Amino acid sequence: MKSRNNEQQMSFRTRAANFFTAVNKKYFIIYAVITLTVVLSFLSDSFLSVHNIINILRQSSMIAIIAVGVFFTIVSAGIDISVGSTVALAGIIMAKVLVDYSAPVFVGVLAGLAVGVAIGFINGYLVTKRRIPAFVATLGMMGAVRGLTYVITNAYPVSGLPKGIYFIGRGYVGPIPVPVIIMVVVYAGAYVIAEHTRIGRFIFAIGGNEEASHLSGIKVDRYKLFAYMTSGGLAALSGIILVSRLASGQPNAGIGYEFEAITAAVVGGTSLYGGKGTIPGVFLGAIFIAILLNGMVLLNISSYYQQMLKGIVLILAVMIDVARNADH
Amino acid sequence: MDMSMSMSMSREAILQVKGMRKEFPGVLALENVDFSVQQGEVRALVGENGAGKSTLIKILTGVYQPDGGELLFKGRKTTIAGPLAGQQMGISVVHQELNLIEDLSICENIFLGRPLLKKAFPHLIDWQLMNRESSALLERLKVALDVGEKVKNLSVAQKQIVEIAKALSYNCEIMIMDEPSATLTENELQVLFDVIFELKRQGVTIVYISHRLEEIFKIADTVTVLRDGRHIVTGKVADTDRSELIRSMVGRSMDNEYPKRSGVIGDTLLEVSHFTSSRLKDVSLQLKSGEILGVAGLVGAGRTELARAIFGADRKDGGTLLLRGKEEKIHAVSDAVRKGLGLVPEERKNDGLVLGMTLRENISLTKIEKVENSVLLSPAKELKLSNEYIQKLRIITPGPEQLVKNLSGGNQQKVVLAKWLVADSDILIFDEPTRGIDVGAKYEIYLLLNELVQAGKSIIMISSELPELLGMSDRIIVMHEGKITGELSREEADQEKIMNLAAG
Numbered sequence: 001m002k003s004r005n006n007e008q009q010m011s012f013r014t015r016a017a018n019f020f021t022a023v024n025k026k027y028f029i030i031y032a033v034i035t036l037t038v039v040l041s042f043l044s045d046s047f048l049s050v051h052n053i054i055n056i057l058r059q060s061s062m063i064a065i066i067a068v069g070v071f072f073t074i075v076s077a078g079i080d081i082s083v084g085s086t087v088a089l090a091g092i093i094m095a096k097v098l099v100d101y102s103a104p105v106f107v108g109v110l111a112g113l114a115v116g117v118a119i120g121f122i123n124g125y126l127v128t129k130r131r132i133p134a135f136v137a138t139l140g141m142m143g144a145v146r147g148l149t150y151v152i153t154n155a156y157p158v159s160g161l162p163k164g165i166y167f168i169g170r171g172y173v174g175p176i177p178v179p180v181i182i183m184v185v186v187y188a189g190a191y192v193i194a195e196h197t198r199i200g201r202f203i204f205a206i207g208g209n210e211e212a213s214h215l216s217g218i219k220v221d222r223y224k225l226f227a228y229m230t231s232g233g234l235a236a237l238s239g240i241i242l243v244s245r246l247a248s249g250q251p252n253a254g255i256g257y258e259f260e261a262i263t264a265a266v267v268g269g270t271s272l273y274g275g276k277g278t279i280p281g282v283f284l285g286a287i288f289i290a291i292l293l294n295g296m297v298l299l300n301i302s303s304y305y306q307q308m309l310k311g312i313v314l315i316l317a318v319m320i321d322v323a324r325n326a327d328h
Numbered sequence: 329m330d331m332s333m334s335m336s337m338s339r340e341a342i343l344q345v346k347g348m349r350k351e352f353p354g355v356l357a358l359e360n361v362d363f364s365v366q367q368g369e370v371r372a373l374v375g376e377n378g379a380g381k382s383t384l385i386k387i388l389t390g391v392y393q394p395d396g397g398e399l400l401f402k403g404r405k406t407t408i409a410g411p412l413a414g415q416q417m418g419i420s421v422v423h424q425e426l427n428l429i430e431d432l433s434i435c436e437n438i439f440l441g442r443p444l445l446k447k448a449f450p451h452l453i454d455w456q457l458m459n460r461e462s463s464a465l466l467e468r469l470k471v472a473l474d475v476g477e478k479v480k481n482l483s484v485a486q487k488q489i490v491e492i493a494k495a496l497s498y499n500c501e502i503m504i505m506d507e508p509s510a511t512l513t514e515n516e517l518q519v520l521f522d523v524i525f526e527l528k529r530q531g532v533t534i535v536y537i538s539h540r541l542e543e544i545f546k547i548a549d550t551v552t553v554l555r556d557g558r559h560i561v562t563g564k565v566a567d568t569d570r571s572e573l574i575r576s577m578v579g580r581s582m583d584n585e586y587p588k589r590s591g592v593i594g595d596t597l598l599e600v601s602h603f604t605s606s607r608l609k610d611v612s613l614q615l616k617s618g619e620i621l622g623v624a625g626l627v628g629a630g631r632t633e634l635a636r637a638i639f640g641a642d643r644k645d646g647g648t649l650l651l652r653g654k655e656e657k658i659h660a661v662s663d664a665v666r667k668g669l670g671l672v673p674e675e676r677k678n679d680g681l682v683l684g685m686t687l688r689e690n691i692s693l694t695k696i697e698k699v700e701n702s703v704l705l706s707p708a709k710e711l712k713l714s715n716e717y718i719q720k721l722r723i724i725t726p727g728p729e730q731l732v733k734n735l736s737g738g739n740q741q742k743v744v745l746a747k748w749l750v751a752d753s754d755i756l757i758f759d760e761p762t763r764g765i766d767v768g769a770k771y772e773i774y775l776l777l778n779e780l781v782q783a784g785k786s787i788i789m790i791s792s793e794l795p796e797l798l799g800m801s802d803r804i805i806v807m808h809e810g811k812i813t814g815e816l817s818r819e820e821a822d823q824e825k826i827m828n829l830a831a832g
Contacts, residue, residue, distance in 0.1 A: 192704075196704045196705050197703060197705060198696045198700065198705065201689065201693075201696065201705065202693075202696075204682075204685065205682045205689070208684045208685055209678070209681065209682040209683065211678060211679050212678070212679055212682055213682065213693065214641070214661055215641060215661055215671055215673060215679050215680070216661075216665070216693040216694045217662045217664070217666070217693075217694055217751070218662070218693060219660075219662050275682070275684050275685075276684065
C-alpha cells in the first residue's frame with residue numbers, strides 16, 4: 001500500500017518535472033516576464049494598476065502584431081527587416097486613399113493591407129525565385145520602401161483623415177482598447193495556423209531542413225511566400241493602427257519597428273536558425289519588452305538608456321539561442 | 329595458391345601491428361589484425377566498404393587509439409599519440425579529399441601552419457628558404473611545377489602531388505595513400521604512378537588503398553586483404569590475380585545475410601527513356617512491379633543524379649517517363665510524390681529528415697492530407713498514423729513524440745521509409761539504403777525491402793556494396809560516367825562482371 005502511494009507520488013513528480021521541462025524549453029521567457037513584473041511592482045506603486053496594465057498591452061500591440069509576421073519568416077529560416085518601412089508606406093497609402101479620393105474607410109484599410117501584402121510578395125519572390133538571402137532582400141526593400149514613402153509624400157505628413165478611421169487606433173470595446181482586441185485576434189489566428197494547420201507544419205519543416213522538405217514533395221517556395229506576405233500584411237495592419245492613433249500618415253513612421261519586432265520574436269524563443277519557436281512565446285516576448293520599457297518610464301529612466309537596453313536584450317536573447325543550439 | 333605465407337616475416341618490418349583490435353559502439357571494426365610492411369615496399373590494402381581499412385589507417389596515423397594489440401615501428405614497440413606524433417615519427421597520409429587551400433601557392437600550402445622563419449629576425453617569414461625547400465621537394469618527385477603557382481590553377485593530379493610533397497616535408501618514411509586515384513582520369517593516373525615509383529626508388533614505404541584492382545597490379549609489390557575487420561590474406565601481387573582478390577574480399581556465404589523472398593514480378597510499371605542532363609547521357613531503364621532493380625557504379629557514375637532526375641529533383645534536358653504505360657510530366661518533386669514515387673536519399677540527415685522535429689511530425693510530411701480534418705491537423709489521426717508505422721516497421725523509439733535526431737541510424741532510415749509508405753508510393757528509390765547502419769539493422773532493412781516488393785511495390789536500389797546488390801536485386805544495371813554500361817540478371821550477375829562494367 002505504502003509503495004503504491006510512493007509510486008503515485010513519483011509519477012506525479014515525474015509528470016510535474018516533465019511539465020516544467022516542457023515549459024522551460026518552450027516558454028523560458030515566462031520566468032523573465034514574471035520576475036520583471038514582481039520587481040517592478042515593488043519599485044513602482046502604479047505599475048500593477050489596471051490602467052497601467054491596459055496601457056502596456058496597448059503600447060505593445062503594434063510591435064506584437066508585426067512580430068507575428070516576422071516570426072513566420074524567421075521560422076522559415078529567413079527574416080524580414082523591411083517591416084518598419086512597410087508600416088509607413090501602408091499607412092501613407094491608406095491616408096492618401098482616404099484623404100485624396102474621399103474613399104470609404106474600409107477601402108482605405110484594404111488599400112493599406114494590399115500594399116503590405118504586395119511588399120511581402122516582392123520579398124518572398126526575391127528570396128525564393130531569385131535566391132537572394134532574406135537579410136539582404138528585405139534590407140534592400142527596407143530602404144527602397146522608405147524612399148518610396150518620402151517620394152510619395154515629399155516627406156510631409158498626410159493629415160485631414162475622416163473621423164471614421166479613429167476607432168481602429170483609439171476606440172474601446174468596454175474597457176479594452178481596439179488595438180488590443182486586434183492583437184488578440186491576430187495571435188489567436190496565428191496560433192491556429194502555426195500549430196494546427198499544414199501551413200505552420202510546413203513552414204517549421206522548411207526552417208528545420210529545407211532540402212528534406214523539398215524532397216518530401218513540399219512546395220517550399222509557396223510556403224515561404226506565405227510567410228513573407230503574412231509579414232507584410234501584418235506590418236501594414238500595424239501601420240493602419242498607427243495612422244489611426246496619430247490621426248495622420250507619417251512618412252517616418254515605424255522607424256526601428258523591425259528591431260523591436262525581431263527582438264520580441266527572438267526573446268520569445270524563436271530561433272534565428274529557423275524551425276523553432278512558438279506564438280505564445282512571441283507574445284510573451286513582446287509583452288516582456290513592453291513591460292521593460294514601461295517600467296523604465298515609470299522609474300524616470302532616460303529614453304537613451306531604453307534604447308541601449310533594447311539592444312542589450314536582443315544580444316542576450318540571441319546568445320541564449322546560440323548556446324541552446326550548440327548543445328545539440 | 330600460397331598467398332597466406334606472408335613474405336613479411338623474412339625481413340625486419342619498418343612498421344608492424346600485432347593483434348590489433350578496435351571497437352566502436354555496436355561495431356567491432358578491427359579484430360585481431362596483423363599487418364606489417366617492409367621498407368621501400370608498395371603495399372596495396374584492399375577490402376570492401378566497412379572492411380576496416382580506414383580504421384586501420386587511422387590507427388597507423390594516430391587518429392584512433394587501438395583497444396588492443398601492439399604497434400612496432402622499426403622493431404620498437406610504440407604508441408602514436410595523435411596525428412602530429414605520427415607525422416613526426418615519419419608516417420604521413422595523403423587523403424582522397426585534398427586538404428589544400430586553393431587561394432594559396434604550392435609553397436604556402438606545403439609549409440602551411442609551420443612557416444620557416446629568418447634566423448636573424450625570427451618573427452619574419454623566410455620566403456626564399458621556403459621557396460628553395462619546396463622546389464627541392466618537387467624536384468625530388470621529378471615534377472616540374474612553379475612553387476609560386478596558386479593551387480586552384482592545378483589539375484587534380486598536380487594537387488595530389490602537392491599533398492605528397494607536403495607529406496615528404498615531414499621527412500616521411502611511410503606514406504599512406506587513401507584512394508588517391510578515385511578522382512583521377514586515366515592520364516592523370518600515370519603522373520601519380522610515376523611519383524609513386526620515384527618515391528619507392530628513394531626507399532619510401534607506401535601503403536596504397538584503392539578500389540580499382542587493376543591499379544594494384546600495376547604498382548603494388550604486395551597486397552593485404554581485409555574483410556569484416558579481419559586480416560584475410562597478405563601476399564605478393566605476382567602470385568595472385570584479380571578474381572582471386574575479389575574472392576578474398578567478398579569470400580562470405582551470402583545465404584544468411586540477405587533474407588529470401590517469394591514474390592511475383594509483374595508488368596512494367598515505370599519506363600525511363602533517353603534521360604539526358606549535364607550528368608546523364610541517354611539513360612533508359614524499365615522497372616516492373618514487385619521488382620528490385622539494383623543500380624551499380626563507382627562514386628560519381630551518375631547513380632544519384634539518375635535517382636534525382638526520375639524524382640523531379642533536378643532539371644533534365646531531355647527524355648520521357650512512362651508510368652503504367654502513360655507518359656507523365658514530372659517537373660517538380662511534388663509531381664513525383666503525387667504520382668507515387670518516393671526517394672530514400674543517401675544523406676538521410678541532410679535530405680531525408682527534419683531532425684529537430686518529432687517522429688510524428690516527420691512521418692506525414694509527404695502526405696499531410698492523411699492527418700487533416702478539412703483544414704486543421706488532427707492530433708488523433710497523427711497519433712494513430714505514427715503508432716501504426718512504429719509497429720509496422722518495428723521502429724524502436726520511446727514514442728511518436730521522440731525527436732528524430734535522437735533515433736539510431738537504422739530507426740531514422742525506417743522513419744524515412746515510413747514517410748513514403750504514408751504517401752502510398754508504389755515506386756521507391758533507395759540511395760545507399762544501408763549506409764552507416766550497423767549489421768543487425770541492415771538485415772531488418774532488407775526484410776522490409778522484401779516485404780515491400782512482396783506487397784507489389786517496386787524498388788530501385790542504388791548501392792556501392794556489391795554483395796548487397798547481388799543479394800537483393802532481381803536485376804542489376806551498371807552505370808559509368810552517366811551512361812548505363814550493362815544490365816545483368818540475378819543469375820548472371822557477379823562481382824567481377826559488375827566491376828568490369830563499372831570501370832567502363
